[in-house]
Amino acid sequence: MKKFGALLLTAVVGVALAPAAAADHARGFTAIWGAAQHAPSDGFGPTWGVTGFDNHTLRQVVRLNGGGPALRIRLSNTYGTRPLEVTGATIARTDSGAAVQPGSVRHLRFRGDRSVVVPAGAQTVSDVAVFPVAPLSKVTVTLYLASPTGPATGHFFANATSYRAVGDHRSAVDGEAFTETSQSWFYLAGVEAVDASPRRDTVVAFGDSITDGALSTVDADNRYPDELAERLRGRKNVVNAGIGGNRVLTDSTCFGEKATTRFAQAALAQPDVRTVIVLEGINDIGFPQLGHACALPAPKVTAAQLIEGHRELIRQAHAKGVRILGATLLPYKGAAYFTEEGETTRDALNEWIRTSGEYDGVIDLDRALADPTDPDRMLPAYDSGDALHPGDAGYRAMAEAVDLSLL
Missing domain, CATH: 2.60.120 (Jelly Rolls)
Structure with a gap:
């Protein structure tokens, strides 16, 4: 109790922080x-x-x-x-x-x-x-x-x-x-909760709309990070750092800064962060097919460029002593911005995530949600209806695909 009381006394005053300094004041x-x-x-x-x-x-x-x-x-x-x-x-x-x-x-x-x-x-x-x-x-x-x-x-x-x-x-x-x-x-x-434990117990789910929970039931907390939190039941905390429409390599006026820019603040600056799960890249692949203003600019990207973007996230995490797990991109055949060329890029990125050994661990969401009769397409039972975003059952399947020992 003395330790807890001392911690409260030192933490009781709120401080206005510049974003870059936030993590230094979160002990x-x-x-x-x-x-x-x-x-x-x-x-x-x-x-x-x-x-x-x-x-x-x-x-x-x-x-x-x-x-x-x-x-x-x-x-x-x-x-x-x-x-x-x-x-x-x-x-x-x-x-x-x-x-x-x-x-x-x-x-x-x-x-x-x-x-x-x-x-x-x-x-x-x-x-x-x-x-x-x-x-x-x-x-x-x-x-x-x-x-x-x-x-x-x-x-x-x-x-x-x-x-x-x-x-x-x-x-x-x-x-x-x-x-x-x-x-x-x-x-x-x-x-943020007061925590006197010396362990770091927070898991950050970092990504785009699929991490954000798009098309899950409103107010039901069925996003995949929420479902993961239910599996963990307080043994570790889960923070959702997804932004719908976010990309690895390109900024957007609607969907936030690119992942390589926002990663430090949105993920690594979270108090007590131990592990980050990265699921991102499908919008980089698909957005060149869209004409919506929020998708612009929409440069065509290669698998090699996406891999280098992921490597930058890995470098940032390791420099802070944070474990980083790579999640493979979900099947998206039938989605509005699907192309065979894009599928080739997705396959190449997923193969690198699975086999390169550069991530500290892999969560194979692609295989967990794929339709066995057509692996490029999401299993209908998991599909929200747009062939891109899972529904509630799909988000639950994503959380169940996480090997908790990796966290």
């Missing part, structure tokens, strides 16, 4: 939930992120893939154009929808104050709140944003419902004021 914490952040875009339709918030209360529900006796939240204004003023923030135990459990609302503080200003291009962490949580439990984080925020840093494809109300409702127990909904997250980049 004594473990990541139990996260969402990779990117710039707002209306490339796929209207989003609160483009205009931001003004006298709004934003309520977001997240399922924690780990637990702990006390926690803090991490807020990001990495892509903001002005300082972000958070007038107040609370955390509570989730009831249903926008409602929270009576008696569970806890006001969060930042350096002892209920409000905080996060500089543009930076992030901040709250002070530690003694708020015990169990693995796989849900919490509701509420932010009151009294002043205009400008464009909001966030995560577009949350596949979870967020709620908005006009005015200050940060302490509300019922959800009646929250009449607007979105399927994106805003500003909330992570939840």
Whole structure:
């Protein structure tokens, strides 16, 4: 108990951090939930992120893939154009929808104050709140944003419902004021638990929309990292660092910086990270076939270029003493951007992942989800319907394909 108390005392003050410095200030914490952040875009339709918030209360529900006796939240204004003023923030135990459990609302503080200003291009962490949580439990984080925020840093494809109300409702127990909904997250980049263990126990799933959980059931937490967390049941924490549409080698205005750029912050800077699982490259292969603005630029890539991109991720992970596992790309025959040439590139990349020995371990998702009668196509029982993204059963099969001893 003395060790835990000392840790709380040293960690109790939240500090505004530049992104590159975040990992240096995360000692004594473990990541139990996260969402990779990117710039707002209306490339796929209207989003609160483009205009931001003004006298709004934003309520977001997240399922924690780990637990702990006390926690803090991490807020990001990495892509903001002005300082972000958070007038107040609370955390509570989730009831249903926008409602929270009576008696569970806890006001969060930042350096002892209920409000905080996060500089543009930076992030901040709250002070530690003694708020015990169990693995796989849900919490509701509420932010009151009294002043205009400008464009909001966030995560577009949350596949979870967020709620908005006009005015200050940060302490509300019922959800009646929250009449607007979105399927994106805003500003909330992570939840971190106090951890006195010397072991590193966090697994980061890094990738694109298939890691992000696209087309899984909304609000059901059936993404493959969530299913993996259910298998681990608190023995290790799991953080989802997927971004829908992300690529290994090319930036996008809608889908974030390329993997080789964002890897350091989204994966390696996670508190307590031990292992990263990389599943990425299918969009590099397929996007040249699309005409959507979010897919541009869309240079044609070779297997050799993708392999070098993966090698860069391996180099970055090993330089930080982090284990890195390579996952083979799923079958995608029948998808909107499938071509035989692209299939040849996918096969070559997968063969390198399987046989090169450069990754610390391999998770063969290609073979786990392939249709035995046509291995270039996903098994129909696992397919969401677009021949590219798994459905709930497919995401469960992905998690079951992970050899837990590799973690």
